[in-house]
Amino acid sequence: xxxxxxxxxxxxxxAVRRRRVELCLTQExxxxxxxxxxxxxxxLETQMHxxxxxxxxxxxxxxxxxxxxxxxxxxELLRET
Numbered sequence: 001x002x003x004x005x006x007x008x009x010x011x012x013x014x015a016v017r018r019r020r021v022e023l024c025l026t027q028e029x030x031x032x033x034x035x036x037x038x039x040x041x042x043x044l045e046t047q048m049h050x051x052x053x054x055x056x057x058x059x060x061x062x063x064x065x066x067x068x069x070x071x072x073x074x075x076e077l078l079r080e081t
């Protein structure tokens with residue numbers, strides 16, 4: 001189960017970073033848009049912290065997407081690993 005959790009966290013981190021880079025946003029810009037700290041974004045992208053539902057919602061807004069789309073991207077990444 002731990003391995004699956006690691007893969008999930010890794011996929012989440014990758015999806016967030018990929019979308020942030022696609023939008024040409026810095027971690028600081030995304031943090032401002034999402035209503036979280038830049039440190040929190042860094043911890044998420046380096047797989048050092050698991051996001052809350054509130055954070056996922058804020059990230060979706062900041063990344064100009066929906067939680068559903070973000071979850072779909074994460075599921076796709078999970079299937080690839």
